[in-house]
Amino acid sequence: MIDARKILVVVPARGGSKGVELKNLRPLGGVPLVGLVGQLVGKLDYVDRAVVSTDHPDIVAAAVDYGLEAPFMRPESLSGDRIADWDVLYHALLACEEMDHCRYDIVIMLQPTSPFRCPSQVTKTISHLLDGDYDAVWTVSETDSKSHPLKQLILNGDRLDYYDPAGAAIIARQQLVPVYHRNGVAYAISRECLVGKKSIKGDKTSYVVIDDLVVNIDTELDFKYAEFMLQQGFSPAELLD
Numbered sequence: 001m002i003d004a005r006k007i008l009v010v011v012p013a014r015g016g017s018k019g020v021e022l023k024n025l026r027p028l029g030g031v032p033l034v035g036l037v038g039q040l041v042g043k044l045d046y047v048d049r050a051v052v053s054t055d056h057p058d059i060v061a062a063a064v065d066y067g068l069e070a071p072f073m074r075p076e077s078l079s080g081d082r083i084a085d086w087d088v089l090y091h092a093l094l095a096c097e098e099m100d101h102c103r104y105d106i107v108i109m110l111q112p113t114s115p116f117r118c119p120s121q122v123t124k125t126i127s128h129l130l131d132g133d134y135d136a137v138w139t140v141s142e143t144d145s146k147s148h149p150l151k152q153l154i155l156n157g158d159r160l161d162y163y164d165p166a167g168a169a170i171i172a173r174q175q176l177v178p179v180y181h182r183n184g185v186a187y188a189i190s191r192e193c194l195v196g197k198k199s200i201k202g203d204k205t206s207y208v209v210i211d212d213l214v215v216n217i218d219t220e221l222d223f224k225y226a227e228f229m230l231q232q233g234f235s236p237a238e239l240l241d
Helices: 033-041 057-065 085-100 119-132 165-169 191-196 220-231
Strands: 007-012 049-053 106-109 136-142 153-156 159-162 180-190 205-209
Touching (some): 119 136, 159 165
8 A cells, every 4th residue: 555545466467378378477587477576566565465367277376376366367258369458457456346345546567578677666657656646657668769660661562661751851860759668567557547537548647767678578589588688697586676
């Protein structure tokens, strides 16, 4: 609880994954990805409840082993690869409120695919939500200028065109206004945003820029990068500040 606000952490971790099979159970540094989230949540003494939302019994077992709760199984209707984050969080929030006979004020989504997050980043995201009275706060990273929208191209039949015609005027990267992408480190969302506005973003949303290392695992190559970073001395365990 922070400022009399009850905090619910939801860890979405379905069993199906096309990029990396059973991704959420893959070990990094000897700990499954879902377990790394459990270790981190154990450092957040203001969390009132932390649950995993999954459809896979092995993920349930691993999550519980590392301190998360699994009070429900995610229904099959929410287990496909085209299910939005809102659907999963809304289901978890209402299920926990019914079981706990209480109202949670803030929902924190921590995806197992961002294993190098640290507690201070999560805390900063929540604090920013409360201080600014926002609907939501997302963590973001600056996008490399080589991937800037104005430098992207599309294939139009046998022709090559700019994704945005304004890209034709770009000569040097200094002309580009920085853009950012969500990095999966943390999402802090008010209950009113989830339930009232039926959104994880809402109308008044802010951000926390993460300048530190972020690895977001969607593919086998991402996983190899995470393992390489471990070899270089970056450790999720050491990042538990």
